[in-house]
Amino acid sequence: MNRFLRWLGIAVVIFIAAPLVIVVPMSFSNARSLQFPPPGYWLGYYQAYFTDWSWLRPTWNSILIATATTVLTMALVVPATFALVRHRFRGKGIADVMMLMPLAVPHIVMAVGYYSYFGAFGIVHTHLGVVLAHTCLSVPIAFLVLSANLKGFDRTLERAALSLGASPARTFIHITLPILRPGLIISALFAFIQSFDETVVAIFISGRDAETLPRKMFDSIRQEADPVIAVISTLLFAAVIVGVTAPLVVARIRSRRSRLAAA
Amino acid sequence: MYKGYAMGNGIAKLTERKNLWPWLLLAPLAIYMAVFFLVPLIDVAIMSVTEPRPTLANYQRVLTGSLYLRVFLNTFMTAIMVTFACLLVGYPLAYLMASSKPRTATLILLLVTMSFWTSFLVRTYAWMVLLGTNGPIIWLLQSLGVQQPPQLLFTRFSSTLAMVHILAPYMVMNIYSVMRKIDPVLIRSAESLGAKGLALFRHVYLPLTAPGIANGSVLVLVICLGFYVTPVLLGSPREQMVAGLIGNQIDEFLAFGMGSAMAMVLLVVTLVILTIYHRRFGLDKLWG
Numbered sequence: 001m002n003r004f005l006r007w008l009g010i011a012v013v014i015f016i017a018a019p020l021v022i023v024v025p026m027s028f029s030n031a032r033s034l035q036f037p038p039p040g041y042w043l044g045y046y047q048a049y050f051t052d053w054s055w056l057r058p059t060w061n062s063i064l065i066a067t068a069t070t071v072l073t074m075a076l077v078v079p080a081t082f083a084l085v086r087h088r089f090r091g092k093g094i095a096d097v098m099m100l101m102p103l104a105v106p107h108i109v110m111a112v113g114y115y116s117y118f119g120a121f122g123i124v125h126t127h128l129g130v131v132l133a134h135t136c137l138s139v140p141i142a143f144l145v146l147s148a149n150l151k152g153f154d155r156t157l158e159r160a161a162l163s164l165g166a167s168p169a170r171t172f173i174h175i176t177l178p179i180l181r182p183g184l185i186i187s188a189l190f191a192f193i194q195s196f197d198e199t200v201v202a203i204f205i206s207g208r209d210a211e212t213l214p215r216k217m218f219d220s221i222r223q224e225a226d227p228v229i230a231v232i233s234t235l236l237f238a239a240v241i242v243g244v245t246a247p248l249v250v251a252r253i254r255s256r257r258s259r260l261a262a263a
Numbered sequence: 264m265y266k267g268y269a270m271g272n273g274i275a276k277l278t279e280r281k282n283l284w285p286w287l288l289l290a291p292l293a294i295y296m297a298v299f300f301l302v303p304l305i306d307v308a309i310m311s312v313t314e315p316r317p318t319l320a321n322y323q324r325v326l327t328g329s330l331y332l333r334v335f336l337n338t339f340m341t342a343i344m345v346t347f348a349c350l351l352v353g354y355p356l357a358y359l360m361a362s363s364k365p366r367t368a369t370l371i372l373l374l375v376t377m378s379f380w381t382s383f384l385v386r387t388y389a390w391m392v393l394l395g396t397n398g399p400i401i402w403l404l405q406s407l408g409v410q411q412p413p414q415l416l417f418t419r420f421s422s423t424l425a426m427v428h429i430l431a432p433y434m435v436m437n438i439y440s441v442m443r444k445i446d447p448v449l450i451r452s453a454e455s456l457g458a459k460g461l462a463l464f465r466h467v468y469l470p471l472t473a474p475g476i477a478n479g480s481v482l483v484l485v486i487c488l489g490f491y492v493t494p495v496l497l498g499s500p501r502e503q504m505v506a507g508l509i510g511n512q513i514d515e516f517l518a519f520g521m522g523s524a525m526a527m528v529l530l531v532v533t534l535v536i537l538t539i540y541h542r543r544f545g546l547d548k549l550w551g
Contacts, residue, residue, distance in 0.1 A: 005354075005355045005358045005359070006355075006358070006359055006362070008355035009355040009356045009358060009359025009360075010359065011355075012352050012353075012355055012356040012359075012431075013356065013359070013371060013374065015352065015428065016356070016374055016375065016378050016428065016431065016432075017374055017378075018393070019386055019389035019390055019393060019428055020377065020378055020381060020386070020389065022389050022392055022393060022399075023385060023388065023389050023392070026392055033397070034391060034392050034395040034397060034398065035395075035397040035398075036392050036393070036395070036397065036398050036399050036402075037399070075291075076291050076292040076295055077292065079288040079289070079291065079292070080288060080289045080291070080292040080293075082288055083284075083285035083286070083288035083289040084285075084289065086285075087282075087284065087285035089282055089285045089286070092285075095289060095293065098293070098296055098301075099292075099296075101296075101300065102300060104485075104533065104534060104537050105304065105530060105533070106488070106489025106506065106526075106529055106530065106533060107489065107491065108489055108491045108505075108506040108509050108510060108526065108529070109304070109307060109489070109509075109526040109527075109529060109530050110300075110303065110304070111510075111513075112307050112310075112509060112513055112519070112522050112523055112526045113303030113304050113306050113307040113526075114303050115513060116303075116306055116307075116310060116519060117302065117303040117306045118303075132299050133299070135295070135299070136295075136296065136299050136300040139292070139296065193380070197382050197383075199382075199383060199384060199491075199492050200491045200492065200506075203491075203510075204510070204513065204514065214382065214384055217382075217384045217388075218384060218492065218496070221384065221387065221388055221391065221496050222495075222496060229388050230388070230392075232385075233382075233384075233385040233388055233389070236381065236382055236385055237377075237381055237385060240377050240380045240381050241377060243380065244373060244376050244377050244380060245373065248369075248373075
């Protein structure tokens with residue numbers, strides 16, 4: 001039984017890894033259409049991506065929209081998380097549900113709603129519209145990360161500062177925020193990624209003017225896969241590799257350094 | 264500074280007495296979510312009964328028209344199949360992680376995490392390469408002597424396979440997080456009492472991992488029911504899923520009424536599944 005599950009597990013590792021790895025050689029391929037293994041290799045499609053405004057503009061739009069979404073999300077979520085984690089009040093249960101609701105509603109449903117609702121305000125196909133929509137979708141993720149951090153917060157540190165005469169504002173700035181910083185960074189990062197990756201709502205409301213990278217990729221894959229897709233896929237995958245391994249590398253360097261210090 | 268202290272204290276006292284402080288902190292977000300999340304959602308509900316005329320005709324068509332019923336049934340069957348396949352794929356992988364040395368387990372976890380964070384679009388595109396007419400799988404079939412390899416891309420098979428690949432990380436992570444916490448003493452004592460092989464698995468290991476299976480399955484099922492990107496890009500145009508059909512209504516036919524009615528049915532089904540789950544396990548555990 002054990003053996004059987006293990007072999008199955010190894011097969012699954014290949015199943016998970018193969019599609020991720022395959023986009024890398026594809027990005028160096030010189031074929032015009034999908035072909036694997038590639039008939040030859042060149043960097044032409046990288047050049048195409050970095051010189052073609054029809055790809056660079058959506059990339060820039062996505063960075064802009066994701067940055068604005070992150071700022072807005074954090075401005076709303078940070079105070080609200082303090083309220084929901086540290087206080088008991090009437091209506092708290094409803095507020096908790098409201099925070100998580102966007103996770104439960106399929107994005108296609110929200111896309112229909114935003115298309116009509118933002119259309120009425122004339123902000124469909126604008127950066128503003130996409131930011132407003134993406135913020136709603138980022139709120140629950142930022143909240144989950146931050147509230148988990150805040151629940152584990154040792155409040156005696158704050159009480160100590162207060163009892164030593166620090167004002168509540170000073171305590172917040174010098175004690176609460178620095179301790180909470182990793183949680184804040186991760187929660188902002190998740191909000192950013194959520195917006196940068198969001199596809200369905202962007203397809204329907206970003207239009208030509210505020211076209212995001214996922215929308216451009218979707219259209220391009222739909223119209224028989226522009227080879228530049230492989231380049232972007234490789235770049236996005238590379239970003240994921242860096243993002244996922246960086247914390248491990250940092251942790252290893254730190255532990256080695258502390259071991260050296262101890263020796 | 265002292266002034267600040269007195270003032271801060273004053274505000275704190277004032278707000279604490281009336282318990283206004285949490286409300287002040289929560290208000291911006293609550294208003295934002297009401298205006299930019301709830302209202303658009305309610306808009307969908309309103310459009311479903313007012314577009315193009317204020318009747319229930321849209322729902323009548325969605326719930327009795329054979330085309331729509333077939334799409335809903337197709338979506339549901341696909342979602343169940345994907346969930347089941349994710350379980351078949353995810354369980355052994357989680358087991359491999361839980362039973363390997365820490366180093367191997369970390370490597371596999373790294374791989375699963377990478378897959379999880381890689382955009383749906385990138386993974387969908389990768390399957391397009393793998394299953395394409397000039398792709399490695401067709402090539403393999405041909406070199407194995409299959410004269411007329413079947414059409415793999417743009418079929419129900421390709422979209423289902425890609426969705427399993429895309430959603431498997433959700434399943435693996437949920438099951439692994441439960442497996443990791445299983446006390447090995449339980450397994451050893453079961454073994455010492457004579458349980459082995461399949462019996463050990465069925466009566467001891469499987470029940471212990473059930474919460475992870477439930478979490479992962481609900482998450483995969485719910486995401487799959489509303490999946491838009493992959494079925495639209497990889498699936499057969501003749502066998503659409505609900506999300507794709509809703510999209511068509513909006514961007515091709517501008518039929519907001521029909522699109523909204525289908526969206527409401529999808530929403531209700533999703534919320535019913537999540538509510539049942541919430542009653543039994545608590546929703547906060549699902550995404551936590």
